[in-house]
Amino acid sequence: MSDQEIIEQLKQGSEAAFRKLVEGHQKLVVNTCFGLVHNREDAEDIAQDVFIEVYRSIQQFRADSKLSTWLYRISVNRSLNHIRDNKKHKWFQSFEKDVEARNRQILQVESSPTDHPGFEMENKQRAAILQEAINSLPENQKVAFSLNKYEDLSYQEISEVMEMSVSSVESLLFRAKKNLQKKLYKCYKKKCM
Amino acid sequence: MKCKAVHSKLIFFLERELPEPEMKAVQEHLAACPECALFAEEMKKTLSILETEKVSEVNPYFYTRVKAKLDRQSEIQPSGIRSSVLARVLQPVAFSIILILGIYGGVKMGATGAKTASTFTAEQEMVPYLNDMDVEPLETFLME
Incomplete structure (x- = not known):
């Protein structure tokens, strides 16, 4: 079933078409959300809301852009809203809770079953450093970078999702990589990686 | 090429986005400078995490969860409308x-x-x- 057929049937309220849409685009949506929120459970929760939004607003969808572009846009917006909400909540979160959460994370890492615990630990640390560096990027750079890296989107595709010119996307990605390199170098100098 | 210049181009070198002469110059520097080679290796390992983090397998219960959430929200909605009227x-x-x-x-x-x-x-x-x-x-x- 093509995207066009799925949309047409979805507009008529077909549940089978909704199932096709979810199963066909689940990976795309979860990956996009994960690239921005860096937490598997949160990414799946946001992805569920993305599909619900698509189901509810399918009547407003016009064939101006591709279905995937629309899905990317909703996923990015929902993930950014989630990050903003989390930031607000962190203001009210006590320091003790923060420390507790960190300790729990470390315990999880230490108790995860693997053949190479040292290697696993190192990878988790690297992932945490990388996530922190990505999270510290300005919003637009972060979106462009995660679409490029997690979804392998071309500059042209990113420009369609972000509704900006290809040259702007090029410049965003260039600055994102420069900033990331700077942060990773600082971390390397401090011997944290 | 100096170490500082290599550091500023390393990420583009690892992504193979530099023009051919610059790629060659960075490569030669890394072969001669163990300090920069070590940083390049660390950076490569860290960036490779991006590949491993991608979602490779789909959650088999995902659709069921979306459907359940959708149904739950549809049930809640009428009372939600009432409460929003009350509030507004x-x-x-x-x-x-x-x-x-x-x-x-x-x-x-x-x-x-x-x-x-x-x-x-x-x-x-x-x-x-x-x-x-x-x-x-x-x-x-x-x-x-």
Whole structure:
């Protein structure tokens, strides 16, 4: 079933078409959300809301852009809203809770079953450093970078999702990589990686 | 090429985005400088995490969860609409009524207060004392 057929049937309220849409685009949506929120459970929760939004607003969808572009846009917006909400909540979160959460994370890492615990630990640390560096990027750079890296989107595709010119996307990605390199170098100098 | 120049181009080198002569220059520098080679290796390992983090397998229960969430929200929605009507319309109306009553009560109380104030002047308040003095002179009072 093509995207066009799925949309047409979805507009008529077909549940089978909704199932096709979810199963066909689940990976795309979860990956996009994960690239921005860096937490598997949160990414799946946001992805569920993305599909619900698509189901509810399918009547407003016009064939101006591709279905995937629309899905990317909703996923990015929902993930950014989630990050903003989390930031607000962190203001009210006590320091003790923060420390507790960190300790729990470390315990999880230490108790995860693997053949190479040292290697696993190192990878988790690297992932945490990388996530922190990505999270510290300005919003637009972060979106462009995660679409490029997690979804392998071309500059042209990113420009369609972000509704900006290809040259702007090029410049965003260039600055994102420069900033990331700077942060990773600082971390390397401090011997944290 | 100096170490600083290599550091600023390393990420583009690892992504193979540099022009051919620059790629070659960085490559030669890394072969000769163990310090930069070590950083390049660390950076490569860290960036390779991006590949491993991608979602490779789909959650088999994902659709069921989306459907359940959708159904749950559809059930909640009618009462949600009612509560939003309550919040958006009835609450402001109730607050407005309380406010108007408060202002009206304040005005009424102020008016009665003003009336009593106008009837009791300072001069009138002194009159009983003066009259008392007329009736009972100080000498008589002391004599008693």
